[in-house]
Amino acid sequence: xxxxxxxxxxxxxxxxxxxxxxxxxxxxxxxxxxxxxxxxxxxxxxxxxxxxxxxxxxxxxxxxxxxxxxxxxxxxxxxxxxxxxxxxxxxxxxxxxxxxxxxxxxxxxxxxxxxxxxxxxxxxxxxxxxxxxxxxxxxxxxxxxxxxxxxxxxxxxxxxxxxxxxxxxxxxxxxxxxxxxxxxxxxxxxxxxxxxxxxxxxxxxxxxxxxxxxxxxxxxxxxxxxxxxxxxxxxxxxxxxxxxxxxxxxxxxxxxxxxxxxxxxxxxxxxxxxxxxxxxxxxxxxxxxxxxxxxxxxxxxxxxxxxxxxxxxxxxxxxxxxxxxxxxxxxxxxxxxxxxxxxxxxxxxxxxxxxxxxxxxxxxxxxxxxxxxxxxxxxxxxxxxxxxxxxxxxxxxxxxxxxxxxxxxxxxxxxxxxxxxxxxxxxxxxxxxxxxxxxxxxxxxxxxxxxxxxxxxxxxxxxxxxxxxxxxxxxxxx
Ligand code: MG
Numbered sequence: 001x002x003x004x005x006x007x008x009x010x011x012x013x014x015x016x017x018x019x020x021x022x023x024x025x026x027x028x029x030x031x032x033x034x035x036x037x038x039x040x041x042x043x044x045x046x047x048x049x050x051x052x053x054x055x056x057x058x059x060x061x062x063x064x065x066x067x068x069x070x071x072x073x074x075x076x077x078x079x080x081x082x083x084x085x086x087x088x089x090x091x092x093x094x095x096x097x098x099x100x101x102x103x104x105x106x107x108x109x110x111x112x113x114x115x116x117x118x119x120x121x122x123x124x125x126x127x128x129x130x131x132x133x134x135x136x137x138x139x140x141x142x143x144x145x146x147x148x149x150x151x152x153x154x155x156x157x158x159x160x161x162x163x164x165x166x167x168x169x170x171x172x173x174x175x176x177x178x179x180x181x182x183x184x185x186x187x188x189x190x191x192x193x194x195x196x197x198x199x200x201x202x203x204x205x206x207x208x209x210x211x212x213x214x215x216x217x218x219x220x221x222x223x224x225x226x227x228x229x230x231x232x233x234x235x236x237x238x239x240x241x242x243x244x245x246x247x248x249x250x251x252x253x254x255x256x257x258x259x260x261x262x263x264x265x266x267x268x269x270x271x272x273x274x275x276x277x278x279x280x281x282x283x284x285x286x287x288x289x290x291x292x293x294x295x296x297x298x299x300x301x302x303x304x305x306x307x308x309x310x311x312x313x314x315x316x317x318x319x320x321x322x323x324x325x326x327x328x329x330x331x332x333x334x335x336x337x338x339x340x341x342x343x344x345x346x347x348x349x350x351x352x353x354x355x356x357x358x359x360x361x362x363x364x365x366x367x368x369x370x371x372x373x374x375x376x377x378x379x380x381x382x383x384x385x386x387x388x389x390x391x392x393x394x395x396x397x398x399x400x401x402x403x404x405x406x407x408x409x410x411x412x413x414x415x416x417x418x419x420x421x422x423x424x425x426x427x428x429x430x431x432x433x434x435x436x437x438x439x440x441x442x443x444x445x446x447x448x449x450x451x452x453x454x455x456x457x458x459x460x461x462x463x464x465x466x467x468x469x470x471x472x473x474x475x476x477x478x
Contacts, residue, residue: 037134037236037362038336039292040127041225041283042354043276044093044240046086046143046168046247048331049302051314052269056331058312060261061269065277066333069296072342073335074381078436080350080393081300082373084320084327084418086145086168087111087475088396089299089351090242094126094146094157096355096366096374100396100468104146106475107398110321112145114171118474119147120157125367127355128158128238134364137232140164141224142242147474150205159240163224165199165212169244172198172211180249181306188263188308191215192249214251217244218268222275226282233286236362241279242299243272248306263308280335290338293361297332297351305419317442321418323395323402324442325410340381347388348405353377371467394464404461408437411447411457430454 050056054063055070082092087110088099099105102124112119120126128138140154140162147153148166155162170180177196184190194214201209225241245251245268252267256274260266276296283289301319302311313319313326320327332349334340352374359366360378375389395403403412411431417423433447433454447454 036291037136038339039229039236039288040131040238040358040362041229041279041292041294042093042238042240042242043279043294043296044090044142044242045272045296045298046242046244047300047303047311047320048246048269048298049311049313049319050316050326050329050331051312052246052302053273053331055333057314058262061266062260063269063273065273065280066296069276069280069294069333069335072337073294073333073340074343074345076332076334076345076347076349078346078348079297079330079332080328080348081298081330082350082352082396084300084322084395084397085110086143086247086299090143090145091120091124092373093299093351093354094120094128094240095124096127096352096372097124097370098352098373098394098396098468100399101371101373101471103471103474105396105399106473107400109475109478110398112147112167112475113478114148114167115478116147116475117149118477119149119152121472121474122151122156124157125370126157127358128154128240130158130355130359130364130366131236131238131362132158132160134362135236136362137228137235137237138239139225139228139237140240140242141228142221142240143168143244143247144242148202153202153205154240155204161204161228163203164201164221164242165217165244166202167199168247169199169212169214169217170197170248172200174198181309184248184250184309185307188265189258190309191251191264194251197249214244214249216253217251218271218275219253222278225275225279229279229282229288230286233288238358245272246311248303248309250309265309265311269311290336292336293339293358294335295333295354296335298330301327301329303419305421315441318417318422321397322416322422323397323412324415324422325436325440327418328393328395334381341383345380345388347380347386348390348393349377349380349388350374350390350393353390357381392460394461401461401465403431404457404464405436406457406460408435409450409453409457410434410436410442411454411461413461431457433457 091104318324
């Protein structure tokens with residue numbers, strides 16, 4: 001018996017010693033990973049509505065990967081963008097500032113066009129620049145729309161590399177093709193010849209394809225992102241993956257075309273969802289998932305005049321181009337397994353908050369020599385508090401403050417639909433007032449019942465207006 005137990009002990013000791021380096025290695029790797037700077041992946045859609053994902057209630061679009069992100073991570077139901085159209089919204093995300101502060105919004109030209117000579121000023125500090133200063137590898141993949149001239153491209157704004165269409169996928173339109181909106185209204189499965197939109201793909205600063213083959217664009221953006229992640233697995237990285245879709249014209253790859261119940265718009269979303277799945281799978285395969293924060297959101301609400309080729313804001317009012325909730329509230333997901341406590345977050349957040357939040361998480365310093373409109377969401381994300389530092393949002397359209405939200409209360413000073421649909425422009429002597437908790441669809445104006453609330457919101461709006469210094473407008477340069 002004694003001999004046997006001694007033998008067993010000897011064997012056990014041998015096994016332990018043999019396994020020790022492996023066990024120690026695992027612990028060391030975990031400790032090292034915890035001390036590492038987290039990676040950031042931002043997946044940004046174009047014109048995706050609040051109601052367009054399965055996890056945000058869409059009945060005929062399947063988004064199993066995003067649904068999984070929502071279950072394993074955090075689903076934010078009060079998350080906003082800094083403007084209701086492409087260019088200013090992107091400027092807000094990357095700089096943490098309202099675009100009215102850096103000349104990136106205009107009443108005359110609401111976004112940049114292929115004949116534009118302006119872009120995001122060099123004096124602006126982007127998320128990429130902030131993270132680069134603490135050793136991050138950075139890549140922009142997809143739609144840029146902050147200036148297509150070399151001095152404005154991602155490579156001039158802190159990104160090591162760029163690959164994508166530098167503006168909207170419906171630009172550089174070629175004459176002689178059927179009118180997209182009219183054709184699309186008749187056919188929920190319609191897609192245009194790619195030659196109709198002579199948009200380039202730019203690699204860093206050089207055009208490498210024209211017209212871009214948009215049938216494969218979503219797949220290729222995902223592949224470029226994955227390639228970047230693999231190449232930079234051993235250092236902290238930030239990837240900004242900005243899909244051109246589901247902005248019209250809509251195109252889906254072969255594996256997704258005709259597969260959804262929602263027509264080509266659904267095919268597009270399902271392809272984006274599948275790409276998200278591939279990105280998450282890559283992070284898991286490389287064992288980077290526990291050290292990577294993935295954020296999914298969109299630049300503005302659905303483009304409603306395109307009927308079934310535009311998305312849906314769900315129960316929110318109006319869409320892209322407006323300062324109603326449907327224009328500026330986005331379906332947003334945060335995923336970081338093991339670090340973020342899963343659940344639904346009803347507190348307010350905005351894309352402008354990503355810059356200060358990422359800076360904190362990366363140990364970088366957020367710019368302090370200028371006004372930032374973003375808040376550091378880290379304590380809320382990490383579950384150290386239930387309260388968001390953001391209790392307000394200022395809804396600018398063109399160059400005017402249209403509305404303000406503080407807590408659940410939202411006052412509209414000006415209301416206007418967009419692109420010829422929705423309400424006519426109206427300036428309100430007494431603002432319209434909605435309680436977004438009780439009435440997320442902005443249906444019941446209760447201004448007459450809450451005069452004190454109005455007074456408070458008017459004062460907050462006025463104080464905010466005073467904080468804006470007018471600068472050179474970048475969108476009108478041509
Ligand atoms: Mg857009």
